[in-house]
Ligand SMILES: Cc1cc2nc3c(=O)[nH]c(=O)nc-3n(C[C@H](O)[C@H](O)[C@H](O)COP(=O)(O)OP(=O)(O)OC[C@H]3O[C@@H](n4cnc5c(N)ncnc54)[C@H](O)[C@@H]3O)c2cc1C
């Protein structure tokens with residue numbers, strides 16, 4: 336077979352861009368095929384618009400408390416068209432990072448069109464045949480639609496059209512109390528909508544319940560209503576929609592609102608473009624891969640949201656660079672998720688890295704120790720009058736297995752723990768580091784030191800200190 340390229344990448348989101356850019360920067364001949372918008376989900380319908388909306392909401396929330404710290408602000412006026420313009424300006428400002436021109440400048444051949452995998456080394460796009468020793472599938476995911484009776488007959492929102500609203504929803508009913516549900520519930524509530532979230536069981540089920548409890552309480556105080564149960568039927572028309580809920584406690588409730596947002600997880604884009612014809616194995620939700628992100632057809636990799644596994648922009652970028660490295664060097668490059676961080680950008684933020692306490696206890700039983708520090712003991716938090724939340728270190732001996740943080744800017748505190756979990760630093764080093772005062776990072780030092788406190792102030796060091804003191808008395 337005559338190869339047209341060294342690597343063909345399908346999908347121009349975080350995963351595909353990193354794989355294509357990474358291989359091209361090493362001088363390989365890379366093709367990147369994108370059928371819709373460069374930048375994919377994160378730029379166009381995900382992280383960027385959602386975080387921009389959250390920023391507008393924070394501004395409104397701050398002003399809603401008229402007098403604080405001796406300063407009085409005016410009642411916020413939310414102009415939804417202005418909010419919409421801000422969200423789209425954020426996308427417009429960032430989109431050149433992901434543009435065809437930017438990647439062409441790196442040496443990637445960017446092809447606009449929908450790709451079809453036609454062989455182990457072949458891809459077809461708009462009648463053109465491309466051939467390469469390696470194909471990287473990075474086709475992302477789309478919103479999952481739950482099997483709820485009547486859903487196909489009512490207008491509903493997902494992350495794909497939520498950010499197009501040019502008028503504020505009067506009452507947003509959200510199916511799903513996961514990451515999207517919680518971030519969007521708080522943002523819309525703060526911007527003046529009534530919000531009801533319907534979720535079966537605990538909210539944000541992947542996070543530490545102690546963290547979630549803090550943010551749930553804050554959101555309830557701000558007026559978000561949580562209904563615990565499963566939506567089984569919806570009815571109505573634009574502006575008046577009712578969701579019928581089977582409550583977790585056995586009862587039932589009809590929740591009515593003006594708009595319905597469906598946020599119950601993601602469905603991988605893994606079929607309909609040739610993979611199944613080649614016999615590429617599929618997992619529970621996405622393309623099945625090994626730790627090198629090779630599919631069952633070894634010349635084809637699958638990275639990011641389209642494969643079975645965690646779905647986050649930094650995960651897509653990490654897998655894109657891993658696969659680029661493997662293709663460039665020819666050496667196996669496995670993913671390592673011992674120190675996987677994720678952050679939910681509610682206020683306070685919920686940040687997690689590595690194992691939660693529950694996961695650690697399941698894996699390591701009695702050997703797990705948890706140390707906890709409160710932001711109420713952190714002097715920067717006190718000076719800012721923003722003391723809600725805590726940090727929990729989940730340890731096995733002195734080894735950090737995971738960290739759960741809830742509090743203002745909690746996500747910014749995970750980095751040293753990434754290095755500690757991967758063995759590039761230690762709790763001892765962090766516990767004895769010089770940390771700027773007053774900063775929230777002091778809580779990380781305090782928690783790391785707390786892991787050592789029983790050892791440092793234990794009987795052996797005390798005996799040694801007594802010995803040195805005795806010597807000094809004798810010598811002076
Ligand atoms: C509302 C929301 C908020 C989020 N916030 C965050 C956050 O704050 N932090 C975070 O880490 N993650 C966040 N995420 C998750 C993050 O957006 C995704 O994990 C990430 O964008 C996935 O990147 P990807 O490259 O794997 O896929 P995508 O970005 O989906 O890219 C796949 C691309 O492939 C293209 N494509 C598909 N099929 C074909 C084909 N056959 N031919 C050609 N092109 C094709 C698509 O058009 C798409 O552009 C959020 C997601 C949502 C929905």
Ligand SMILES: NC(=O)c1ccc[n+]([C@@H]2O[C@H](COP(=O)([O-])OP(=O)(O)OC[C@H]3O[C@@H](n4cnc5c(N)ncnc54)[C@H](O)[C@@H]3O)[C@@H](O)[C@H]2O)c1
Nearest residue numbers: 511512513514515516533534565566598599600646678679
């Ligand atoms: N800050 C971030 O990193 C961020 C932000 C937004 C989205 N994301 C990513 O986007 C993806 C999707 O987020 P998501 O919130 O849609 O999914 P999710 O998996 O986080 O949460 C889905 C929720 O829907 C609930 N649910 C399922 N069926 C239901 C039903 N019939 N009625 C009511 N509730 C139901 C589940 O119990 C769960 O709590 C995630 O993979 C996440 O990683 C990340």
